[in-house]
Amino acid sequence: MSQYLNYAIQLAKMVEGQTGKNPPVGAVVVNDGRIVGIGAHLKKGDKHAEVQALDMAQEHAKGGTIYISLEPCTHFGSTPPCVNKIIDAGIETVIYAVKDTTLPSNGDEILQQAGIRVEFRHQPDAEELYKYFFITKRQSVPIVSVKVACSLDGKQATDAGKSKWITNKAVKKDVFQLRHQHDAVLTGSGTLNADNPQYTTRIEEGKNPIKVILANSGNLNFELDIFKNTNTPIWIYTQNEKLSSNIEQVKIIHLENCSIENIVKDLYQKGIGRLLVEAGPTITSEFLLSNYTNELVIYYAPKIIGGSGDYQFFHTDHIFDLSEVPQFEIVNSQMLEQNIKLELRKK
Amino acid sequence: MSQYLNYAIQLAKMVEGQTGKNPPVGAVVVNDGRIVGIGAHLKKGDKHAEVQALDMAQEHAKGGTIYISLEPCTHFGSTPPCVNKIIDAGIETVIYAVKDTTLPSNGDEILQQAGIRVEFRHQPDAEELYKYFFITKRQSVPIVSVKVACSLDGKQATDAGKSKWITNKAVKKDVFQLRHQHDAVLTGSGTLNADNPQYTTRIEEGKNPIKVILANSGNLNFELDIFKNTNTPIWIYTQNEKLSSNIEQVKIIHLENCSIENIVKDLYQKGIGRLLVEAGPTITSEFLLSNYTNELVIYYAPKIIGGSGDYQFFHTDHIFDLSEVPQFEIVNSQMLEQNIKLELRKK
Numbered sequence: 001m002s003q004y005l006n007y008a009i010q011l012a013k014m015v016e017g018q019t020g021k022n023p024p025v026g027a028v029v030v031n032d033g034r035i036v037g038i039g040a041h042l043k044k045g046d047k048h049a050e051v052q053a054l055d056m057a058q059e060h061a062k063g064g065t066i067y068i069s070l071e072p073c074t075h076f077g078s079t080p081p082c083v084n085k086i087i088d089a090g091i092e093t094v095i096y097a098v099k100d101t102t103l104p105s106n107g108d109e110i111l112q113q114a115g116i117r118v119e120f121r122h123q124p125d126a127e128e129l130y131k132y133f134f135i136t137k138r139q140s141v142p143i144v145s146v147k148v149a150c151s152l153d154g155k156q157a158t159d160a161g162k163s164k165w166i167t168n169k170a171v172k173k174d175v176f177q178l179r180h181q182h183d184a185v186l187t188g189s190g191t192l193n194a195d196n197p198q199y200t201t202r203i204e205e206g207k208n209p210i211k212v213i214l215a216n217s218g219n220l221n222f223e224l225d226i227f228k229n230t231n232t233p234i235w236i237y238t239q240n241e242k243l244s245s246n247i248e249q250v251k252i253i254h255l256e257n258c259s260i261e262n263i264v265k266d267l268y269q270k271g272i273g274r275l276l277v278e279a280g281p282t283i284t285s286e287f288l289l290s291n292y293t294n295e296l297v298i299y300y301a302p303k304i305i306g307g308s309g310d311y312q313f314f315h316t317d318h319i320f321d322l323s324e325v326p327q328f329e330i331v332n333s334q335m336l337e338q339n340i341k342l343e344l345r346k347k
Numbered sequence: 348m349s350q351y352l353n354y355a356i357q358l359a360k361m362v363e364g365q366t367g368k369n370p371p372v373g374a375v376v377v378n379d380g381r382i383v384g385i386g387a388h389l390k391k392g393d394k395h396a397e398v399q400a401l402d403m404a405q406e407h408a409k410g411g412t413i414y415i416s417l418e419p420c421t422h423f424g425s426t427p428p429c430v431n432k433i434i435d436a437g438i439e440t441v442i443y444a445v446k447d448t449t450l451p452s453n454g455d456e457i458l459q460q461a462g463i464r465v466e467f468r469h470q471p472d473a474e475e476l477y478k479y480f481f482i483t484k485r486q487s488v489p490i491v492s493v494k495v496a497c498s499l500d501g502k503q504a505t506d507a508g509k510s511k512w513i514t515n516k517a518v519k520k521d522v523f524q525l526r527h528q529h530d531a532v533l534t535g536s537g538t539l540n541a542d543n544p545q546y547t548t549r550i551e552e553g554k555n556p557i558k559v560i561l562a563n564s565g566n567l568n569f570e571l572d573i574f575k576n577t578n579t580p581i582w583i584y585t586q587n588e589k590l591s592s593n594i595e596q597v598k599i600i601h602l603e604n605c606s607i608e609n610i611v612k613d614l615y616q617k618g619i620g621r622l623l624v625e626a627g628p629t630i631t632s633e634f635l636l637s638n639y640t641n642e643l644v645i646y647y648a649p650k651i652i653g654g655s656g657d658y659q660f661f662h663t664d665h666i667f668d669l670s671e672v673p674q675f676e677i678v679n680s681q682m683l684e685q686n687i688k689l690e691l692r693k694k
Contacts, residue, residue, distance in 0.1 A: 151672070152645060152689070153661040154501030162669045288651060298499060302675035302691055304635060306663035309656010314500040316653035322509045325498070328649035330685055338677055340689065342499070344649055 002121070004028045004035070004067040005097055009126045011040040011049070012069035016129070017181025020044035021142075021273035023070055023100075023133045027053040029091070031064030044271070048073065050082040054089045062090035069126050071100040074107045083107050087114040095119045097126035102137050128331075132294045141264045142275040145295040146287050147178060148313045151305040156281060159307035161194060170336035171299045175278075176201045178297065182209050182276035184235075184267065188283040189215035198225050199278065200232075208232040209276065212267065214283060216258045218243035222250075235270075237263055260290040281315045288314055288326060296328055296344040299336070349468070351375045351382070351414040352444055356473045358387040358396065359416035363476070364528030367391035368489075368620035370417055370447075370480045374400040376438070378411030391618070395420065397429040401436045409437035416473050418447040421454045430454050434461040442466045444473035448481050475678075479641045488611040489622040492642040493634050494525060495660045498652040503628060506654035508541060517683035518646045522625075523548045525644065529556050529623035531582075531614060535630040536562035545572050546625065547579075555579040556623065559614065561630060563605045565590035569597075582617075584610055607637040628662045635661055635673060643675055643691040646683070 011026025018024075019041050027049035029037035037060070039052025047055070050072050054061050072082035072094065086094060087110075094111055099120060108118045132143040149167040150156050157163035165172075179185055179201045187199065192213065201208050211226060211234045218240025226234065227247055234250045236243070237258050244252055255262050267275060277287050287293050309315070328344035335341075358373025365371075366388050374396040376384035384407070386399025394402070397419050401408050419429035419441065433441060434457075441458055446467060455465045479490040496514040497503050504510035512519075526532055526548045534546065539560060548555050558573060558581045565587025573581065574594055581597045583590070584605050591599060602609050614622060624634050634640045656662070675691035682688075 150501075152501065152643075152675070152691075153659055154497075154499065155659075158669060158672070159666045160668075164669070166669065285653065289653075296499075300689075302677050303672045304661040304675075305667065305669075305672050306632065306636075306661040307666045308662070309659055312500055312502075312656055312659060314651040314653045315655070319506045319654045320652065321507075322505060322511070322513065322652075325505070325650045325652050328499070328651075330649050330682065330687060333680055333682060333687055335677065335680060340677060340680055340687075342647075342649075342687065344499075 002067065002095065004030050004065075005095055005121060005123065007035075007038070008049075008067040008069045009097060009123060009129070011038060012126070012129060015040045015042055017183075017274055018043060019273065020183055020271050021137070021268065023130055025049040026069045028067045029053045029057040029061050029064050030067065031057070031060050031062075036060035036064060044273070045078045048079055048082050051079065051085050054085055054091075057089070063092050065093040065095060066091050068094070068096040070098050070130060071096045071103065071120070072107055073100070074103055074105045074110060083110045086111065087116065091116060093117045093119070095121055097121060097123035098130050100130075101134050136268075136294070141268050141292055142183070142272045143295070144264065144275045144277060144287065144293050145178070145182065145297055146277040146284060146293050147175065147297045147299075148284060149175075149299040150301070150313050151303050152300055153304045153306065154313055155305040155307070155311050156284075156313050157311040158305055159310040161311070163195065163311075166303070166305075167299045167301045168337055168339050171301075171339050171341070174299070174336055174341060179209050179276060182274045183272045184210040184212050184274075185276045185278055186212040186214065186283075187277075187279045189213060189220045190282065191280045192224055192226060193219070193221055194280070196225050210235060210272070212237065212275070214258060214263070214279075215240070215243070222247065237266075260286055260292055264292045281311055281313055284313050285315050289316065293346050296346065298342045298344070300340045300342070302338055302340075349414065349442065351377050351412075352442055352468060352470065354382075354385070355396075355414040355416045356444060356470060356476070358385060359473070359476060362387045362389055364530070364621055365390060366620065367530055367618050368484070368615065370477055372396040373416045375414045376400045376404040376408050376411050377414065378404070378407050378409075383407035383411060391620075392425045395426055395429050398426065398432050401432055401438075404436070410439050412440040412442060413438050415441070415443040417445050417477060418443045418450065418467070419454055420447070421450055421452045421457060430457045433458065434463065438463060440464045440466070442468055444468060444470035445477050447477075449484050483615075483641070488615050488639055489530070489619045490642070491611065491622045491624060491634065491640050492525070492529065492644055493624040493631060493640050494522065494644045494646075495631060496522075496646040496648070497660050498650050499647055500651045500653065501660055502652040502654070502658050503631075503660050504658040505652055506657040508658070510542065510658075513650070513652075514646045514648045515684055515686050518648075518686050518688070521646070521683055521688060526556050526623060529621040530619045531557040531559050531621075532623045532625055533559040533561065533630075534624075534626045536560060536567045537629065538627045539571055539573060540566070540568055541627070543572050557582060557619070559584065559622070561605060561610070561626075562587070562590070569594065584613075607633055607639055611639045628658055628660055631660050632662045636663065640693050643693065645689045645691070647687045647689070649685055649687075
């Protein structure tokens, strides 16, 4: 593969999690054997990667090649179509790594009609980057990742509800990174009342995700720590019409039915492109059973908690047959000091 | 480190699991820049690695160097002391990777008094190889590994008891290798009655471990498959004095108390140096709670079984505080196609 196309994909990965409902995209403009412009889509509503790279290249784009992680857009969205900009800049060759199957029209044809050579150079690792983007965009729901921190025997806490701390500091740091890569973090009122967590991203220059709380019955203590860091919006979903708060950053969203489906659809409408679920066994299991979980990230601490089945992260009333239990594909496994991180995709 | 010392350690690893209560040892004799003899301890009672290598080297050992994974022995056991053989062979230099702390006398001194240069060249990876050998030899118990195959949520079966097949074929193959590396495999009568497994080692030229069955109450069906492959000894531990069998390979061992401690001590007396526990949650949990588990090998299949807490691999009546739950050190993590193998050591 071309090193430049690889750079474009690397740029895309750098902005993963900060582009909301838009895909993370990187672009590199090359002319006469050197890079003359680089770009990445930094935020939904901002310039696309191609536009940034071409703006940086200025007149050096003329006769050059643009490498893009994703097929350039052909439509007027928040910004004008990138294909127009590419044509206007005098680019001779466009090389991209992944086809955008959600595009309303054929960008290749538009570019070719303008005399530009177009090459779709398929890259499996870039494909991975956009896999869920296409699916969830069509469904109008966010990409949902469920995070679980547990013991080797699958427990999020002891039967007595003790969970501080099962996993280690390296996991904590990795979770900060994970939060940074998501637009919002969702948890339940039960977990909040029990653990009083803050759900922040304590990394250098880290972005704090919007905090989403499921409080169906509205049983929520507004004195908790999460309500004290008021720089980040907090959205509370509830079926309790009486629930209200005068905390500035808190927004109460009343739904008749706080089902997973209703919540994820509403979150997408509100601009959430990537949602991280960090909750106790009840909400975790609900998400894992739903059709709206794309990724599962498990952090295992090398200990066994035992007790009975309480706080096992996946708990169901129904006993599945082994042929029908939820299946995953292992994407990555990594040691975080003495803990193990598994990244999985729902099959 | 020396390539020759590395070869000696590699030889030792090749025979791991076939030396019973003896440690696996490898030796390489080098003279004038080339290997003139190689050896490994193949079986308890057989020649030690040094003797084999020196026998192979014959007169070429004279003036040469012997590289050994473990300090040579100084005592008459099943065979004469290796230090005598080394002196007699005319070796000039002895280099070994690990000190044998169970030796009755100082081998270095004996060799040095005979004019031989002795070097202890510490190798951490060889140290790992013998870590439990020293501890368990002093306690007169086997090195015990507990194997668990489970879902991501720590279940060995569905609540309905279905466990065929949670893990994949690559795990099955790896388990054959694991069995091959142990002198005996232990399971419970409950698992046998439920799953009817065979506990064989279906690998090329594989060694079938002795099968050990815990049947405290003596509730055992002798029509099961395990009793049909009669080439391998089957030892049944029971508290039921009436239990008997006329199957040739079956040996019934009556103990007043079939505790984990009594069983592992008896197994060591009977020559078992490495024991693999492959059982259901009850026996697995008993071993994990005991002081006699050294290693834990978990195979995770990328699925979540759910249900209630039944068949969770670690199940205890007592609710531990997080500060007192059993802790492990992760030694290795490995993908076996789409399953994960974790090798852990009890802390």
